[in-house]
Amino acid sequence: MKxxxxxxxxxxxxxxxxxxxxxxxxxxxDVLQNYIDLFLEKGIRFEVATxxxxxxxxxxxxxxxxxxxxxxxxxxxGHLAGDQEITAMKACGISLYRIGRPLLITGAVxxxxxxxxxxxxxxxxxxxxxxxxxxxxxxxxxxxxxxxxFVDITPNYTIFVRHKNDREGTLEDVILYExxxxxxxxxxxxxxxxxxxxxxxxxxIRLELFNGEYHRLPDPEDPLTYSRxxxxxxxxxxxxxxxxxxxxxxxxRGERDMDLHQLAAAASHQDSLATSSRSAARExxxxxxxxxxxxxxxxxxxxxxxxxxxxxxxxxxVNRADRTARQLALxxxxxxxxxxxxxxxxxxxxxxxxxxxxxIVFVILGxxxxxxxxxxxxxxxxxxxxxxxxxxxxxxxxGEKLADRGLLEPWLSMWAADIVLGTIxxxxxxxxxxxxxxxxxxxxHWVRQRSTA
Numbered sequence: 001m002k003x004x005x006x007x008x009x010x011x012x013x014x015x016x017x018x019x020x021x022x023x024x025x026x027x028x029x030d031v032l033q034n035y036i037d038l039f040l041e042k043g044i045r046f047e048v049a050t051x052x053x054x055x056x057x058x059x060x061x062x063x064x065x066x067x068x069x070x071x072x073x074x075x076x077x078g079h080l081a082g083d084q085e086i087t088a089m090k091a092c093g094i095s096l097y098r099i100g101r102p103l104l105i106t107g108a109v110x111x112x113x114x115x116x117x118x119x120x121x122x123x124x125x126x127x128x129x130x131x132x133x134x135x136x137x138x139x140x141x142x143x144x145x146x147x148x149x150f151v152d153i154t155p156n157y158t159i160f161v162r163h164k165n166d167r168e169g170t171l172e173d174v175i176l177y178e179x180x181x182x183x184x185x186x187x188x189x190x191x192x193x194x195x196x197x198x199x200x201x202x203x204x205i206r207l208e209l210f211n212g213e214y215h216r217l218p219d220p221e222d223p224l225t226y227s228r229x230x231x232x233x234x235x236x237x238x239x240x241x242x243x244x245x246x247x248x249x250x251x252x253r254g255e256r257d258m259d260l261h262q263l264a265a266a267a268s269h270q271d272s273l274a275t276s277s278r279s280a281a282r283e284x285x286x287x288x289x290x291x292x293x294x295x296x297x298x299x300x301x302x303x304x305x306x307x308x309x310x311x312x313x314x315x316x317x318v319n320r321a322d323r324t325a326r327q328l329a330l331x332x333x334x335x336x337x338x339x340x341x342x343x344x345x346x347x348x349x350x351x352x353x354x355x356x357x358x359x360i361v362f363v364i365l366g367x368x369x370x371x372x373x374x375x376x377x378x379x380x381x382x383x384x385x386x387x388x389x390x391x392x393x394x395x396x397x398x399g400e401k402l403a404d405r406g407l408l409e410p411w412l413s414m415w416a417a418d419i420v421l422g423t424i425x426x427x428x429x430x431x432x433x434x435x436x437x438x439x440x441x442x443x444x445h446w447v448r449q450r451s452t453a
Contacts, residue, residue, distance in 0.1 A: 004094070008102045008103060016069065016071070016072030018075075019069075020064055024060055024064045034052075038136070042167060043166065048136065052129065055125050055128055058121065061117070062114070062118060062122060063393075065110065066114075066355060066389070067385065069363065070365075074366050074373070075370075076103075077370035078370040078374045081374035096429070096432060097433065099367075103367065104360065104364070107362070119352060145161060145171075147161055147163055156178065156180070157176065157179070158177040161174050170197075171194065171196065171197065174190075174209055175190070176192075188214065188216050189214075190212060191212050192210060192213075192234070194210045194211065195209040195210065196210075204238070205240060208235055209231075209235075209236070210232060212230075212231060212234065213228055213230050214230075216228075216229075255348040266345045270338045280331055281328055281332070284324060285324070288321075292317075336406070344403075344404055346403075346411070347410045347413060347414060350410055354414040357418050358392060361422045361425060362385075362425075364425035365424065367429060367432070368425070368429050391417075392417045392421060395421075399414060400413060
C-alpha cells in the first residue's frame with residue numbers, strides 16, 4: 001500500500017467509526033428505551049434484556065453502515081480539501097480519480113462484507129430476536145396488556161385495564177370478556193376493581209380478580225336470562241402456550257428472517273403456485289366455451305328436452321356465465337396474492353444487495369460533494385450525508401411499497417436509488433475532475449443590474 005493510500009484510508013476510518021456510532025445510537029434510542037423498560041420496569045432478567053438489545057443491533061447495522069460510509073467520505077475528503085491537500089495532490093499530478101481509488105476500493109470491500117453479513121448473520125439474528133420476544137411474551141404475559149386498550153390475549157379472552165404494574169403483575173379497573181369461541185355472540189363480562197396475573201407455567205397464566213361482578217346472558221334472544229353475580233375473588237386460567245401449528249405459525253421465518261437461498265426458493269414456489277392458478281383459470285374458460293359451443297351445435301340442441309323453453313335456456317346460460325365469472329374472480333385474487341408474496345421475497349432478495357452497493361454509490365457521490373462543501377466544516381458534512389441518505393431511504397421505502405402492490409418490478413424498486421444517485425454522483429465526480437459546472441444558471445439582465453447596483 002502506497003503512502004497516499006494509507007493517508008486516505010487513515011483519514012477515512014475515524015470519521016467512519018464516528019458516523020457509525022452516532023447513527024447507530026440515534027436509531028437505537030427506541031430500542032434502548034425498550035431495554036430499560038424491560039429490565040427495570042417489567043422485571044426481565046438482565047441477560048435476556050441484553051440479548052434482545054444486542055440482537056436488535058443486527059438490522060440497525062444494515063442501515064447505519066452505508067450512512068457511516070457517506071459521513072466518513074464527506075468528513076475525510078472535506079478535511080483534505082479544506083487543508084488544501086487535494087489541491088496539492090493535483091499540483092503534483094495526482095488526479096482525482098487516483099485520489100478516489102483507495103476510497104472506492106474501501107467502499108467495495110465494505111459492500112462485499114455487508115452482502116455476506118446480510119446473507120449469513122442478519123437472517124439468523126432477526127429470527128433469534130423473534131424467538132426471544134416470543135419467549136418473553138410467554139414468561140411475562142402482562143407485557144401484551146396495554147393500559148386503556150382492549151387486548152385479545154387469546155381467542156376466548158379480551159381484557160381491558162386502566163392501570164397495570166408489570167413487575168408485580170397487578171391490574172386495576174379490569175374488564176374481562178370471556179367467550180366460548182370466536183363466534184360467541186354474547187360473551188360473559190367480568191368487571192373487577194383490582195386483579196393480579198400469576199404465571200403458573202410458561203404459557204399458562206392465572207387471572208385473579210377481586211371485588212367485582214360477573215355478568216352473563218346465556219340466551220341472547222331472551223333478555224330475562226340475564227344474571228349478575230357479585231364476587232370477592234374469581235380465578236381464570238388462561239392458556240397462552242401455542243402448540244403444533246400455532247407455535248410454528250408464530251415462529252415461521254418471514255422474508256426478513258431468510259437468507260438469499262431461502263428467499264429465492266420461496267419466491268420460486270410462489271411463482272409456481274401463480275402459474276398453476278393461471279392454468280386453472282384457462283381451464284375454467286376452456287370448459288365454459290366448450291359447453292357454449294356444444295349447446296350451439298344443432299346436433300346437441302336436438303338432445304335438449306322439448307319442455308325446456310328458450311327462457312330456461314337463457315337462465316341456464318346466465319347462471320353458467322355467473323359461476324364462471326365468480327370462479328375467474330376468485331382465481332384472479334388467488335393469483336394476485338401469490339404474485340404479491342413472490343414480489344415481497346424478491347424485494348428482500350434484491351435489498352440484500354442494493355443497500356450494500358449503496359456504500360460504493362455514496363463514495364462516488366460523496367467525494368465531489370465533500371470538495372464543494374469543504375469550507376462548511378463537520379456539521380455541513382453530517383447534514384449533507386443525512387440528506388443524501390434520507391433521499392436514498394425514501395427511494396427504498398416507496399419502491400418497496402410499489403413492488404408489494406405489484407406496481408413496480410422488485411429489482412427496479414430496490415435498485416432505483418442506486419441507479420439515480422450513482423448517476424448523479426458520476427456526473428458530479430466528472431464535473432469536479434474537469435472543474436466545470438454541471439448546471440449553468442443564466443440570470444436575467446435586470447436581475448444582474450440590481451445585484452451589481
